[in-house]
Amino acid sequence: MPTLHDIIAARPHVYRWLRPTALHPYAGLSQITGAQVWVKHENHQPVGAFKVRGGLNYVAGLNATQRQAGLYTASTGNHGQSIAFAARAFGVCATIAMPERANPDKVAAMRGLGAEVVFHGPDFDTAREWMMQEAARRGGLFVGPTDEPLICGVGTYALEIVEDLPDVDAIIVPVGAGSGACGVGIVAKAINPRIQVIGVQSAQAPAMQRSWASGQLTTAEMRTFAEGIATRVPFENTQRIMRQVLDDFLLVDDSDIEHAILLLWQHTHNLAEGAGAAPLAAALQIKERLAGKKVVLVMSGGNLAVDTLRRLLQLHA
Amino acid sequence: MPTLHDIIAARPHVYRWLRPTALHPYAGLSQITGAQVWVKHENHQPVGAFKVRGGLNYVAGLNATQRQAGLYTASTGNHGQSIAFAARAFGVCATIAMPERANPDKVAAMRGLGAEVVFHGPDFDTAREWMMQEAARRGGLFVGPTDEPLICGVGTYALEIVEDLPDVDAIIVPVGAGSGACGVGIVAKAINPRIQVIGVQSAQAPAMQRSWASGQLTTAEMRTFAEGIATRVPFENTQRIMRQVLDDFLLVDDSDIEHAILLLWQHTHNLAEGAGAAPLAAALQIKERLAGKKVVLVMSGGNLAVDTLRRLLQLHA
Numbered sequence: 001m002p003t004l005h006d007i008i009a010a011r012p013h014v015y016r017w018l019r020p021t022a023l024h025p026y027a028g029l030s031q032i033t034g035a036q037v038w039v040k041h042e043n044h045q046p047v048g049a050f051k052v053r054g055g056l057n058y059v060a061g062l063n064a065t066q067r068q069a070g071l072y073t074a075s076t077g078n079h080g081q082s083i084a085f086a087a088r089a090f091g092v093c094a095t096i097a098m099p100e101r102a103n104p105d106k107v108a109a110m111r112g113l114g115a116e117v118v119f120h121g122p123d124f125d126t127a128r129e130w131m132m133q134e135a136a137r138r139g140g141l142f143v144g145p146t147d148e149p150l151i152c153g154v155g156t157y158a159l160e161i162v163e164d165l166p167d168v169d170a171i172i173v174p175v176g177a178g179s180g181a182c183g184v185g186i187v188a189k190a191i192n193p194r195i196q197v198i199g200v201q202s203a204q205a206p207a208m209q210r211s212w213a214s215g216q217l218t219t220a221e222m223r224t225f226a227e228g229i230a231t232r233v234p235f236e237n238t239q240r241i242m243r244q245v246l247d248d249f250l251l252v253d254d255s256d257i258e259h260a261i262l263l264l265w266q267h268t269h270n271l272a273e274g275a276g277a278a279p280l281a282a283a284l285q286i287k288e289r290l291a292g293k294k295v296v297l298v299m300s301g302g303n304l305a306v307d308t309l310r311r312l313l314q315l316h317a
Numbered sequence: 318m319p320t321l322h323d324i325i326a327a328r329p330h331v332y333r334w335l336r337p338t339a340l341h342p343y344a345g346l347s348q349i350t351g352a353q354v355w356v357k358h359e360n361h362q363p364v365g366a367f368k369v370r371g372g373l374n375y376v377a378g379l380n381a382t383q384r385q386a387g388l389y390t391a392s393t394g395n396h397g398q399s400i401a402f403a404a405r406a407f408g409v410c411a412t413i414a415m416p417e418r419a420n421p422d423k424v425a426a427m428r429g430l431g432a433e434v435v436f437h438g439p440d441f442d443t444a445r446e447w448m449m450q451e452a453a454r455r456g457g458l459f460v461g462p463t464d465e466p467l468i469c470g471v472g473t474y475a476l477e478i479v480e481d482l483p484d485v486d487a488i489i490v491p492v493g494a495g496s497g498a499c500g501v502g503i504v505a506k507a508i509n510p511r512i513q514v515i516g517v518q519s520a521q522a523p524a525m526q527r528s529w530a531s532g533q534l535t536t537a538e539m540r541t542f543a544e545g546i547a548t549r550v551p552f553e554n555t556q557r558i559m560r561q562v563l564d565d566f567l568l569v570d571d572s573d574i575e576h577a578i579l580l581l582w583q584h585t586h587n588l589a590e591g592a593g594a595a596p597l598a599a600a601l602q603i604k605e606r607l608a609g610k611k612v613v614l615v616m617s618g619g620n621l622a623v624d625t626l627r628r629l630l631q632l633h634a
Contacts, residue, residue: 022336024363027429044361046341048586105583112344262623266422269365269620271588302586306579306630313627 001241002148004190007155007183013060014053014156017089021045021157023164023296028267033283035290038168039268040161042300043276047085047109049078049228049301050154050180055086057153058143067092072135073143074098074128076227077106078275078301079177082150083143084115095140097131099123103227103305123222125233145177146235155183161296162191169293170196172279175208175249176229178238180300185245196247200282202274203251205230211239212249224254225308226274228301252281258312260284261304273304318558319465321507324472324500330377331370331473334406338362338474340481340613345584350600352607355485356585357478359617360593364398364426366545366618367471367497372396372403374470375460384409389452390460391415391445393544394423395592395618396494399467400460401432412457414448416440420544420622440539442550462494463552472500478613479508486610487513489596492525492566493546495555497617502562516559516566517599519574519591522547528556529566541571542625543591545618569598575629577601578621590621 022041029037042050059067070093073083080096087094094115098107099122110117120130128145135142143150161168161184171188175181181199188195201209202224210218211234222232242249252260260277264270279297283290339358346354359367376384387410390400397413404411411432415424416439427434437447445462452459460467478485478501488505492498498516505512518526519541527535528551539549559566569577577594581587596614600607 019339020336022361022363028425031429041361043586044339044358046339105586108345108584112348265588265626266623267425269360269422269588269618271582271586304586306583309582309626310630313623313630 002152002155002186004187006152007159007187010057010152011156011159013057014153017056018045018053020160023161026268029280032263033290033295034287035283035293035295037283038165038294038296039270040157040296040298041270042157042298043270043272043302047078047081048303049081050157051078051082052085053156054150054153054179055082056089058147058149059086059090059092061149066141070095070140071143072131072140073145074124074131075145076124076230077103077303078228079145080110080115081106081113084110084113088114097127099127103303105305106303123232124230146179146238151179151182154180155187158184158187162187165294165296167294168195168296170198170290171296171298172198172200172282173298174229174275174278174300175199175201176231176275177235178208178242180298181246182238182241185242189245197245198282199242199246199249200278201229201249201251202226202254202257202278204254205232206251207231207234208239209249209251212242212246215243224274226254226257226278228273228275229278250282250285252278252285256281256284259316261312262316264299270299271302271304271309272299273301276300276302319469319472319503321504323469324476324504327374327469328473328476330374331470334373335362335370337477340478343585346597349580350607350612351604352600352610352612354600355482355611355613357474357613357615358587359474359615360587360589360619364395364402365620366395366398367474368395368399369402370473371467371470371496372399373406375464375466376403376407376409378466383458387412387457388460389448389455389457390462391441391448392462393441393547394420394620395545396462397427397432398423398430401427401430405431414444416444420620422622423620440549441547463496463555468496468499471497472504475501475504479504482611482613484611485512485613487515487607488613488615489515489517489599490615491546491592491595491617492516492518493548493592494552495525495559497615498563499555499558502559506562513564514562515599516563517595518546518566518568519543519571519595520568521571522549523568524548524551526566526568529559529563532560541591543571543574543595545590545592546595567599567602569595569602573598573601576633578629579633581616587616588619588621588626589616590618593618
């Protein structure tokens with residue numbers, strides 16, 4: 001399991017390319033939740049999501065032979081953008097498998113970063129299994145979405161939170177494959193175990209939450225619109241870490257996530273994708289527990305497809 | 318006229334409260350414009366606009382008596398948020414006059430920052446004239462939206478641009494009252510006079526552009542939806558500076574600004590308000606001139622009202 005030290009060691013690799021992101025307080029969000037709310041703006045990253053930190057740390061740690069062989073991965077979008085960004089930074093080739101009905105803006109962004117995008121299967125897990133075999137066949141490195149260097153890289157945003165708001169009481173983080181939640185949990189628990197770290201997933205894709213709650217790796221239905229937290233098959237290594245560092249793991253309905261996207265726009269003028277709005281939906285679900293507390297909502301990412309946005313605004317007119 | 322030195326001197330006052338904002342390159346925007354496009358993300362500021370830099374520099378320079386008397390200003394939104402933010406930071410009272418049909422999110426944000434908001438008249442200029450009289454009557458300081466400390470504060474973002482991208486060829490900046498354009502122009506021309514500084518306003522509110530082009534202060538119709546650049550009465554001091562430091566000043570139609578909002582969302586996953594999208598509309602208008610050049614579009618601000626967004630998505634379905 002990565003340590004605080006591993007995450008601190010990732011910082012120079014991350015800050016070679018990126019600046020720390022903003023942590024802004026919002027009076028409007030504090031009013032509607034009853035907590036004192038800050039938002040960690042990982043949506044301000046160049047690819048609109050925290051994952052870019054992990055990709056940069058990953059590629060920085062590869063040797064010349066590994067870089068030359070090229071990188072292969074699978075993604076619903078943000079992880080792939082991260083690998084594409086890092087690959088371009090280091091002049092490495094990247095091939096990314098996506099589900100056939102992928103968010104078109106994320107596809108365009110990866111291609112704009114120079115990555116090759118191939119579509120395979122109906123969901124992330126199918127694309128991933130296929131790409132792993134392909135990578136082995138082609139002799140390249142398959143980047144698993146929860147590989148340790150990724151967790152260490154993304155954990156750097158948690159260090160920024162604790163440095164900017166040392167007396168934070170709770171951090172609510174969306175869980176897809178779990179790298180972000182692990183990074184936050186490792187940092188928070190090493191620095192101040194009283195910081196509550198709360199994961200959140202959609203009730204329409206609860207595989208990671210159910211596995212965490214039951215202690216058994218469990219697949220589950222996956223029909224959320226929020227592709228950033230749409231996991232059907234849980235990840236063993238992040239589950240193992242999350243059992244140690246998460247204080248709670250909540251489920252919120254897709255409709256609550258949609259509502260939270262609009263609330264975040266109204267009160268922060270930042271447009272979150274589903275994953276990035278799930279923490280606000282969770283905070284509204286546990287208002288009593290958070291009353292008066294200093295709460296950080298991790299907004300990652302910000303890559304909402306324009307058609308999804310149009311649908312939301314029609315639904316919630 | 319403020320100098321580069323005055324803007325450098327503003328930095329400690331700005332960075333006491335704010336971090337430098339991101340300057341990200343975007344492959345998608347480069348493709349559609351034919352230039353090499355970076356976006357300066359002033360929409361990532363705590364109040365969603367560059368003006369907060371100016372407010373902080375302004376209040377930092379006041380003496381105890383001035384602070385105690387309280388601040389009065391008028392605004393369509395972003396300037397007022399800036400003064401509200403700075404007033405709260407320094408524990409000063411702020412009263413802000415807004416036009417009666419103001420962007421409701423901006424009103425809520427100012428109140429969330431602790432400012433008193435009063436509505437007066439149909440547009441910014443009416444609210445401003447009234448508030449100036451009120452401030453005099455109440456013995457407080459009226460903060461004009463183009464006062465020099467504001468120009469110096471906002472100019473700090475131009476220094477960040479030149480530091481992050483020293484070989485920038487052109488910077489396109491939206492013009493409301495003109496403080497941002499002045500700050501950018503002063504910095505660019507002092508550091509490298511070959512940097513083209515291009516202002517942009519809506520053809521549906523061209524008072525500042527017409528005054529600049531004619532050399533005569535000229536009021537003009539004002540019916541743009543983009544309240545951040547909705548000026549009816551031009552400002553003399555910023556006009557004087559802009560005549561020295563702007564290379565060009567373009568007008569773009571509101572419909573082109575609306576289209577640019579959607580293009581920016583698609584390619585950057587940042588939602589700009591009208592003022593923040595006008596630079597992209599301008600870049601698309603002068604594609605030939607910018608071909609292959611390194612161009613920075615200033616995205617400020619990001620405070621689009623949700624009803625405006627809904628209307629845009631319906632119009633451009």
